[in-house]
Amino acid sequence: MIEQLAGRLTPTRADTRLGVGDDAAIIEPGGRALAVTTDTLIEGRHFPVGTTAFDVGYKALAVNLSDLAAMTAEPAWATLALSTPGIDSDWCDAFIDGAREAIGGASVDLIGGDTTRGALAVTVTAIGTLDVESAAYRNAARVGDVIAVTGSLGDAAAGLASLSQDQSAPISINDELVARLNRPTWRKGAALAGMVHAGIDVSDGLLADLGHILEASGVGAHLNIDALPASAALSAWVGGEIDTRRRLQLTGGDDYELCLTLAAPKLEQARAAIGCALTPIGEITADRGLQLSTADGKTFESTVFSVAGWDHFDDPSNPQ
Amino acid sequence: MIEQLAGRLTPTRADTRLGVGDDAAIIEPGGRALAVTTDTLIEGRHFPVGTTAFDVGYKALAVNLSDLAAMTAEPAWATLALSTPGIDSDWCDAFIDGAREAIGGASVDLIGGDTTRGALAVTVTAIGTLDVESAAYRNAARVGDVIAVTGSLGDAAAGLASLSQDQSAPISINDELVARLNRPTWRKGAALAGMVHAGIDVSDGLLADLGHILEASGVGAHLNIDALPASAALSAWVGGEIDTRRRLQLTGGDDYELCLTLAAPKLEQARAAIGCALTPIGEITADRGLQLSTADGKTFESTVFSVAGWDHFDDPSNPQ
Numbered sequence: 001m002i003e004q005l006a007g008r009l010t011p012t013r014a015d016t017r018l019g020v021g022d023d024a025a026i027i028e029p030g031g032r033a034l035a036v037t038t039d040t041l042i043e044g045r046h047f048p049v050g051t052t053a054f055d056v057g058y059k060a061l062a063v064n065l066s067d068l069a070a071m072t073a074e075p076a077w078a079t080l081a082l083s084t085p086g087i088d089s090d091w092c093d094a095f096i097d098g099a100r101e102a103i104g105g106a107s108v109d110l111i112g113g114d115t116t117r118g119a120l121a122v123t124v125t126a127i128g129t130l131d132v133e134s135a136a137y138r139n140a141a142r143v144g145d146v147i148a149v150t151g152s153l154g155d156a157a158a159g160l161a162s163l164s165q166d167q168s169a170p171i172s173i174n175d176e177l178v179a180r181l182n183r184p185t186w187r188k189g190a191a192l193a194g195m196v197h198a199g200i201d202v203s204d205g206l207l208a209d210l211g212h213i214l215e216a217s218g219v220g221a222h223l224n225i226d227a228l229p230a231s232a233a234l235s236a237w238v239g240g241e242i243d244t245r246r247r248l249q250l251t252g253g254d255d256y257e258l259c260l261t262l263a264a265p266k267l268e269q270a271r272a273a274i275g276c277a278l279t280p281i282g283e284i285t286a287d288r289g290l291q292l293s294t295a296d297g298k299t300f301e302s303t304v305f306s307v308a309g310w311d312h313f314d315d316p317s318n319p320q
Numbered sequence: 321m322i323e324q325l326a327g328r329l330t331p332t333r334a335d336t337r338l339g340v341g342d343d344a345a346i347i348e349p350g351g352r353a354l355a356v357t358t359d360t361l362i363e364g365r366h367f368p369v370g371t372t373a374f375d376v377g378y379k380a381l382a383v384n385l386s387d388l389a390a391m392t393a394e395p396a397w398a399t400l401a402l403s404t405p406g407i408d409s410d411w412c413d414a415f416i417d418g419a420r421e422a423i424g425g426a427s428v429d430l431i432g433g434d435t436t437r438g439a440l441a442v443t444v445t446a447i448g449t450l451d452v453e454s455a456a457y458r459n460a461a462r463v464g465d466v467i468a469v470t471g472s473l474g475d476a477a478a479g480l481a482s483l484s485q486d487q488s489a490p491i492s493i494n495d496e497l498v499a500r501l502n503r504p505t506w507r508k509g510a511a512l513a514g515m516v517h518a519g520i521d522v523s524d525g526l527l528a529d530l531g532h533i534l535e536a537s538g539v540g541a542h543l544n545i546d547a548l549p550a551s552a553a554l555s556a557w558v559g560g561e562i563d564t565r566r567r568l569q570l571t572g573g574d575d576y577e578l579c580l581t582l583a584a585p586k587l588e589q590a591r592a593a594i595g596c597a598l599t600p601i602g603e604i605t606a607d608r609g610l611q612l613s614t615a616d617g618k619t620f621e622s623t624v625f626s627v628a629g630w631d632h633f634d635d636p637s638n639p640q
Contacts, residue, residue, distance in 0.1 A: 025431035030350025111345035
């Protein structure tokens with residue numbers, strides 16, 4: 001549907017630098033370019049039923065700030081459109097507390113709001129500043145680039161699986177993994193401006209999101225799936241179930257880590273700049289397609305993972 | 321709830337000129353100031369169940385462009401966050417057609433989108449350019465100002481009442497009135513920059529929305545309720561039911577006309593600039609409160625209208 005919409009939304013204004021199709025649009029109304037992104041979170045789809053108001057507020061901000069980060073934009077403003085089943089002062093207070101917590105030390109003003117009664121849902125629009133020349137774009141991956149990801153992958157999907165008692169995975173609820181689902185860390189991608197070529201945040205799963213970069217850039221990739229960074233919590237939770245770990249890490253959504261491509265010599269500089277783990281997991285190839293290999297030399301096509309991503313139109317309790 | 325949120329959302333950035341609390345926020349990232357507004361429309365609340373995709377798209381854009389117009393901002397960009405029960409290509413096409421129709425000849429790019437599955441709802445964020453010195457603000461009404469409204473009032477509420485077979489009003493469905501509900505005209509408020517002091521769009525009903533101006537400006541008003549402009553369709557529909565007409569015009573929402581205050585000598589210039597009817601309906605007074613009078617000299621307090629506005633938390637089929 002996004003593609004259908006995007007095809008009909010070609011910008012016509014001279015001060016629109018980039019329309020629909022990347023993590024954020026870019027407008028240039030005056031001396032500074034702005035990145036603009038919008039994301040809706042719906043109860044039971046983007047966060048589990050029963051998620052606290054604090055966590056709803058937190059996640060609504062985090063996922064949008066993450067989209068800006070994927071462009072290397074510095075977040076500056078956000079609007080909140082909140083639909084709730086009723087007016088509840090305590091709920092709203094906690095919601096704003098969560099939004100503020102997600103913003104953390106960043107200089108982001110919440111400048112607009114709309115509240116209405118309806119099923120619990122939040123739409124945030126976030127606006128950030130960026131430099132269009134040094135920003136990261138989905139279509140900017142270059143052959144030979146290292147592919148790197150921030151932090152660790154698979155935690156959020158494991159947290160959701162633990163909540164939903166997914167029979168194909170361990171069923172113990174792991175608070176640390178659930179916290180990663182409910183309060184995803186948005187990475188400070190603005191610090192990477194000029195160091196990376198392509199960027200995207202991992203919201204739908206690594207294979208799906210990296211796939212967007214490959215398609216937009218007209219390139220392929222090779223991934224070493226044993227290089228995918230796993231948290232200690234995830235490793236402990238999956239135990240010896242290596243296929244479960246791989247599935248969660250490759251197709252699980254909602255991690256909001258950044259997947260970046262950059263020239264290999266820039267890796268150390270980028271790691272120092274972003275201030276979190278930045279793990280090389282593969283490289284961009286001229287051959288189209290996405291080849292996966294394991295440390296012991298087995299290779300296979302990404303299509304062995306039956307669904308290449310987390311489709312929010314599927315049942316959210318069953319992301320496989 | 322808005323007030324509660326606003327009290328906790330004090331801007332901290334030097335380039336945020338105005339935060340929550342007016343029709344739009346104002347940011348000034350570079351050489352040009354931007355007005356930003358966001359509004360959610362939910363099926364069964366902001367548009368009747370069964371409204372066409374075209375009309376949903378139309379109204380979602382129109383109500384947001386109207387918020388910009390109330391600040392005298394020139395609309396430039398909008399993002400769409402759409403929640404629908406399923407993917408339907410034809411529906412989306414018609415939705416975009418409607419959005420484009422609402423934009424009309426204005427230079428507005430649709431720069432962002434998000435689609436998800438859920439109850440039918442749309443959140444639009446609109447961004448426009450404005451001059452902060454000449455813009456209209458809710459807190460800028462001056463004693464002695466003429467109060468004027470664009471177009472005509474009460475049509476949308478009459479359209480809704482006709483659809484919902486409201487027993488307190490005529491029950492015939494009037495297509496012209498329903499069209500005013502589904503495809504509200506947003507007025508080209510940008511043309512009024514520098515001519516008006518205070519402005520708001522009539523989304524919740526004249527008494528409620530004018531009340532926001534009075535409260536923010538610390539003033540009162542006198543309204544001549546027989547001066548309220550009524551369309552021929554409304555007059556025909558209500559027939560001799562003058563109390564029904566008054567109720568619809570004073571408390572009915574969703575007209576998206578502009579309610580403005582301005583110095584009397586500016587009225588002709590403003591009327592010529594905006595290119596639609598601009599009717600004086602009263603004046604701003606130093607005495608707080610809102611006094612209503614009829615052409616035959618009767619006066620009464622606005623509180624005789626039991627609910628001062630269209631509360632979207634009430635049953636939308638019963639706006640009284």
